[in-house]
Amino acid sequence: xxxxxxxxxxxxxxxxxxxxxxxxxxxxxxxxxxxxxxxxxxxxxxxxxxxxxxxxxxxxxxxxxxxxxxxxxxxxxxxxxxxxxxxxxxxxxxxxxxxxxxxxxxxxxxxxxxxxxxxxxxxxxxxxxxxxxxxxxxxxxxxxxxxxxxxxxxxxxxxxxxxxxxxxxxxxxxxxxxxxxxxxxxxxxxxxxxxxxxxxxxxxxxxxxx
Amino acid sequence: xxxxxxxxxxxxxxxxxxxxxxxxxxxxxxxxxxxxxxxxxxxxxxxxxxxxxxxxxxxxxxxxxxxxxxxxxxxxxxxxxxxxxxxxxxxxxxx
Numbered sequence: 001x002x003x004x005x006x007x008x009x010x011x012x013x014x015x016x017x018x019x020x021x022x023x024x025x026x027x028x029x030x031x032x033x034x035x036x037x038x039x040x041x042x043x044x045x046x047x048x049x050x051x052x053x054x055x056x057x058x059x060x061x062x063x064x065x066x067x068x069x070x071x072x073x074x075x076x077x078x079x080x081x082x083x084x085x086x087x088x089x090x091x092x093x094x095x096x097x098x099x100x101x102x103x104x105x106x107x108x109x110x111x112x113x114x115x116x117x118x119x120x121x122x123x124x125x126x127x128x129x130x131x132x133x134x135x136x137x138x139x140x141x142x143x144x145x146x147x148x149x150x151x152x153x154x155x156x157x158x159x160x161x162x163x164x165x166x167x168x169x170x171x172x173x174x175x176x177x178x179x180x181x182x183x184x185x186x187x188x189x190x191x192x193x194x195x196x197x198x199x200x201x202x203x204x205x206x207x208x209x210x
Numbered sequence: 211x212x213x214x215x216x217x218x219x220x221x222x223x224x225x226x227x228x229x230x231x232x233x234x235x236x237x238x239x240x241x242x243x244x245x246x247x248x249x250x251x252x253x254x255x256x257x258x259x260x261x262x263x264x265x266x267x268x269x270x271x272x273x274x275x276x277x278x279x280x281x282x283x284x285x286x287x288x289x290x291x292x293x294x295x296x297x298x299x300x301x302x303x304x305x
Binding site for chain 1: 285287
């Protein structure tokens with residue numbers, strides 16, 4: 001019956017997905033449909049949450065970093081209580097417990113969640129896929145310098161690396177070191193130098209002219 | 211250095227939902243900061259409200275975690291550990 005495998009247009013039929021739904025994908029659909037049927041939530045509520053999540057991006061974190069670079073009072077407040085400081089700046093980070101860790105001339109911070117993929121989504125948006133990979137999660141706590149080198153960041157042995165394993169209720173953002181040659185730059189210009197990876201610790205900010 | 215409070219992570223391997231990574235069990239570190247109390251995820255995972263447990267950020271040296279296999283023994287790893295996983299400890303002797 002070869003014709004069964006042709007689409008109406010005569011092309012070979014190919015399903016939308018290459019694989020059947022996984023157990024957990026089916027579970028998500030089932031639970032979502034039940035919650036809607038029982039009136040616990042609505043499709044509009046779910047769509048609104050997805051929109052809110054999609055509207056968050058690393059640009060939010062970059063604005064926070066740029067302010068920390070230019071406003072010593074804010075920097076101090078951010079390092080003391082990053083949740084309060086980012087809320088005061090106007091970001092709706094929900095119930096997020098945020099800790100900011102600062103890179104200096106002697107210290108480089110890098111964030112990982114070995115147990116799952118905890119990430120400050122309410123500030124930075126969705127994590128990159130590699131952040132959720134078993135390779136990144138298992139290797140970063142064991143060989144952070146090798147991981148950093150693979151991301152193109154080679155640090156001298158005199159720089160202390162601090163790995164932060166996001167194991168429980170806190171989420172982390174790295175405040176990278178301000179690039180040299182930016183003394184007279186505005187907060188907005190500085191924010192453009194701050195990359196997502198520099199706030200995870202797997203990268204450094206862009207440098208002027210780069 | 212002298213004012214560091216050292217703690218050892220329990221070396222138990224209980225079944226169930228546990229948020230103390232296995233690679234830290236039995237290892238000694240010091241308190242980086244105290245975070246306040248949070249409901250115990252080991253109870254919440256099974257539908258219980260979860261009793262509050264103090265949560266601490268504990269700092270370990272890579273030398274303590276990985277011994278001679280550490281890339282740089284003075285690099286550190288910080289993790290959040292619930293109080294019921296921690297017990298008082300002496301500083302680990304210098305390598």
